[in-house]
Amino acid sequence: MAAKTVADQLVSQLVDAGVQRIYGIVGDSLNPVVDAVRRTGGSASGGIDWVHVRHEEVAAFAAAAEAQITGRLAVCAGSCGPGNLHLINGLYDANRSGAPVLAIASHIPSAQIGTGYFQETHPDRLFVECSRYNEMISVPVQAPRIVQSAMQHAIAQSGVAVITLPGDVADQPAEGSAPPLVRTGTPSVVPAEDDVRALADAINTASAVAIFAGAGVRGARDELLALADAIGAPVGHSLRGKEWIQYDNPFDVGMTGLLGYGAAHDGIHGADLLLLVGTDFPYDQFLPDDVRTAQIDIAAEKLGRRTGVDLAVHGDTRSVLRALAPLVDRKSDRGFLDRTLDRHEKLMTKVVGAYTEAAKQRVPIHPEFAASILDDLAADDAIFTADTGMCNVWTARYLNPNGRRRFLSSALHGSMANALPHAIGAQFARPDRQVVAMSGDGGLSMLLGDLLTVAMYKLPVKIVVFDNSTLGMVKLEMLVDGLPDFGVDVPSVDYAAVAAALGIYSRRIENPADLESGLRSALDHDGPALVDIVTDPNALSLPPTITGEQVRGFALAMSRMVMNGGVGEAVQMAKSNLRNVPRPSQFSRKD
Numbered sequence: 001m002a003a004k005t006v007a008d009q010l011v012s013q014l015v016d017a018g019v020q021r022i023y024g025i026v027g028d029s030l031n032p033v034v035d036a037v038r039r040t041g042g043s044a045s046g047g048i049d050w051v052h053v054r055h056e057e058v059a060a061f062a063a064a065a066e067a068q069i070t071g072r073l074a075v076c077a078g079s080c081g082p083g084n085l086h087l088i089n090g091l092y093d094a095n096r097s098g099a100p101v102l103a104i105a106s107h108i109p110s111a112q113i114g115t116g117y118f119q120e121t122h123p124d125r126l127f128v129e130c131s132r133y134n135e136m137i138s139v140p141v142q143a144p145r146i147v148q149s150a151m152q153h154a155i156a157q158s159g160v161a162v163i164t165l166p167g168d169v170a171d172q173p174a175e176g177s178a179p180p181l182v183r184t185g186t187p188s189v190v191p192a193e194d195d196v197r198a199l200a201d202a203i204n205t206a207s208a209v210a211i212f213a214g215a216g217v218r219g220a221r222d223e224l225l226a227l228a229d230a231i232g233a234p235v236g237h238s239l240r241g242k243e244w245i246q247y248d249n250p251f252d253v254g255m256t257g258l259l260g261y262g263a264a265h266d267g268i269h270g271a272d273l274l275l276l277v278g279t280d281f282p283y284d285q286f287l288p289d290d291v292r293t294a295q296i297d298i299a300a301e302k303l304g305r306r307t308g309v310d311l312a313v314h315g316d317t318r319s320v321l322r323a324l325a326p327l328v329d330r331k332s333d334r335g336f337l338d339r340t341l342d343r344h345e346k347l348m349t350k351v352v353g354a355y356t357e358a359a360k361q362r363v364p365i366h367p368e369f370a371a372s373i374l375d376d377l378a379a380d381d382a383i384f385t386a387d388t389g390m391c392n393v394w395t396a397r398y399l400n401p402n403g404r405r406r407f408l409s410s411a412l413h414g415s416m417a418n419a420l421p422h423a424i425g426a427q428f429a430r431p432d433r434q435v436v437a438m439s440g441d442g443g444l445s446m447l448l449g450d451l452l453t454v455a456m457y458k459l460p461v462k463i464v465v466f467d468n469s470t471l472g473m474v475k476l477e478m479l480v481d482g483l484p485d486f487g488v489d490v491p492s493v494d495y496a497a498v499a500a501a502l503g504i505y506s507r508r509i510e511n512p513a514d515l516e517s518g519l520r521s522a523l524d525h526d527g528p529a530l531v532d533i534v535t536d537p538n539a540l541s542l543p544p545t546i547t548g549e550q551v552r553g554f555a556l557a558m559s560r561m562v563m564n565g566g567v568g569e570a571v572q573m574a575k576s577n578l579r580n581v582p583r584p585s586q587f588s589r590k591d
Contacts, residue, residue: 006143007032009174010104010165011040013147014048017181019075021049021066021428022104023059027079029106029167051428052456053421054449056083060090060103061418062425065408067099069383069429073155077104080167081119085126089415091160092130096412098158102150103127110138110166123164132157136164143169144178151181189298191315191323199294199311200327202273206292208336209233210271212256212264215240216278216297216317223321224277225249232331233271234340236264238281239392240411243401251337253344256286259396263344270340278317282306296320364536365512367466371398371438373515374464377523379434380404385422387443388414389473391466395438417446420463424450427459434462434523441467444495454528455502462522463530465495468537489537499530508532 010033014022020043026034040047053059056078063074076091078084084105094101105123107113112120124136133153137143143165150161203209211233217224221244228235228251235251239259246252254262268274269288276295280302281287287307294311295303303312313320371394378384381404386395388410395407408426410418423437444465454461471488478485496508505525507518509532522529 004174005032005036005170006137006140006165006172006174007036007170008039009143009178010147010163010170011036011048013144013151013178013181014075014102015040015046016178017073017151019048019073019102021051022075022077023051023053023062023425024077024104025053025056025059025079025083026050027083027106029080029108030077030083030104032167032170033077033104033106033165051453053424053453055447056086057088057090057417058421058424058447058450058453060087060094060101061421062090062428063101063103064090064094064097064099065385065422065425066429067094067101068097068408069406069426071100073100073102073151074425074429075102075104078106080106080108081121084123085121088126088130089413090421091127091162093410093413093415093418095130095132095160097410099160100154100158101160102154103131103160103162105162105164106170107136107164107166109168111168113166123162127160127162127164130160131162132159133161134164135162137166137169140169140172141175143174144176148179148181155181155183188319189314189316191296191313191320193323195311195313196320196323197327199296199313200324202292202294202311203231203275203324204329206271206273207333208271209273209275210267210336210340211235211251211275211277212237212268212279212281213241213245213277214238214279214281215244217241218244218278220278220316220318220321221245223318223325225251226325227321227328230325230328230330232334232337233275234263234267234337234344236262236267238279238411239396239409241279242396243405243407247401247403251341253340254348255396257281257283259393260286261397262347263340266343267340271336276307276309277321280306362536363511364468364534365509365515367394367468367533367535367539368398369512370464370466370515370533370535371395374436374438374519375399377516377519378405378436379523382406382434382436383408383423383426383430384436384438385409385419385426386438387419387440388416389440389442389471390468391419391438391440391443393473394466399438416440417443419443420447420450420454420461423461423463424453424459427461428457431460435460436523437461437463439463439465440472441465441469441493441495442471442490445490445493448498451499451502451504451530455504458527460525460527460529462525463499463528464519464522465530465532466535467493467495467532468535468539469493470537472537472539492534494532496530496532499532505529506532508534510534 043049059076063076066074078087127134154161234253253267254264256264274291274293295309296313298316300314383406385408408422419437419439427435469492475485475488496506499506509518522531
């Protein structure tokens with residue numbers, strides 16, 4: 001396409017970069033860009049599609065999901081003032097998740113900037129904290145290099161780049177030529193030999209080594225499992241590391257943290273050397289302060305920032321583990337590994353597998369049971385998106401990766417309402433894959449309008465709503481702090497009826513006996529589908545190892561609830577959660 005205006009030139013650069021769609025909402029300052037998109041004829045003609053979402057936050061989340069699933073640049077856009085301000089939450093999530101996203105923030109007429117004009121904000125200031133690159137195009141001659149640099153930063157630094165473009169500048173004649181986008185392979189970051197040798201010596205002299213792995217082990221799975229086998233180390237993982245290291249892993253001992261399950265906590269606290277591999281796990285209260293710790297990370301600035309580190313190796317995980325392998329002695333004593341695996345099996349049976357034959361008949365439905373059935377029925381290569389909160393817990397504990405499934409969440413930014421918009425972006429990016437959004441009713445209701453987007457484009461997204469009419473994770477946080485829950489409950493809503501009104505196939509399930517058939521019918525439906533599962537509002541997640549202080553907080557909140565007249569609620573909560581509360585001998589005494 002011959003460039004005629006700055007907007008035409010911008011869109012041409014996006015086409016050359018392989019961009020197929022822009023997520024956003026049209027608006028006056030953005031109109032030159034939108035019209036340039038229209039004139040490309042859409043992706044079917046080698047151009048770009050405009051995806052009309054109902055909220056710009058959804059546009060940013062959708063672009064983030066597309067970028068994470070494909071590994072390629074994805075684009076979102078917002079008109080001046082409120083339009084591009086709505087992008088900011090999704091862009092925070094994209095940037096923290098390492099998603100290469102370009103955001104086009106259109107601006108008020110350039111001559112009016114600084115005068116308090118209608119809808120005036122300053123995008124070039126506002127987006128600094130959630131981007132790797134953020135620049136404003138003031139005159140046409142800047143445009144081609146700014147756009148090229150923005151795309152280059154987003155791709156090279158795996159994050160967000162923002163272009164601020166006043167509407168009048170976008171409509172001016174283009175000047176200059178666009179430099180080509182530079183593409184390279186992914187380089188290796190090779191560690192220093194002395195650092196690798198020091199780590200090997202520490203491993204060889206340790207009697208019990210535990211590994212805690214994060215998303216940085218992607219691409220180094222075989223090397224990590226070989227190390228675990230050689231040194232007899234149990235392997236725990238973070239939520240983001242789950243899909244890369246949990247499956248077919250004979251050394252797996254689950255997760256730690258509030259979402260945790262299994263014996264990961266025991267493993268990392270019971271070792272005399274903890275090896276953190278490719279993880280920036282932020283919850284230092286779940287990491288030991290009396291265990292010698294080593295850390296491997298490609299980002300040197302992350303070394304030692306969560307917990308004290310005795311040894312650090314800067315390098316990509318695969319390069320470090322390959323350099324380490326010939327220096328590590330094989331350990332014959334497997335006692336620590338065997339004890340931790342045995343502990344893991346017991347916890348998986350008693351806590352994660354805590355729903356019983358009787359629970360399968362309980363009303364309201366146990367969310368654990370629903371998640372387990374979904375895991376059984378979903379496709380082997382399904383893409384799951386999960387809302388922040390209890391849906392993250394059920395995903396972490398009951399959905400199993402296998403090397404083909406993908407899992408997206410707002411794991412680092414922790415935003416509500418991410419599951420539906422992430423699913424929209426994932427489905428556009430992979431129309432041939434089954435995409436399942438695990439939505440809480442709180443998250444779904446927050447961005448409910450974009451059910452219209454799903455219906456309008458007939459996206460075959462499967463939305464599974466864990467509908468407990470409460471903000472479950474917030475309720476748990478209040479209880480462990482010794483506070484009675486307040487402001488977390490909402491009236492029951494029939495989300496299946498809402499979806500049906502939009503022309504989306506829907507089912508509402510209140511009886512656990514209907515779970516399998518209801519979920520199967522939705523997953524098999526040729527088009528969008530929503531399943532509204534009415535779950536137990538008192539089913540809260542507790543980690544397999546909790547402190548005495550947390551137990552006392554929970555008990556204090558329950559007593560306050562009773563004194564305030566909530567006897568029935570307290571009794572029901574106790575019944576719902578007794579199966580998940582560890583016995584006193586399991587409590588950590590570090591309180």
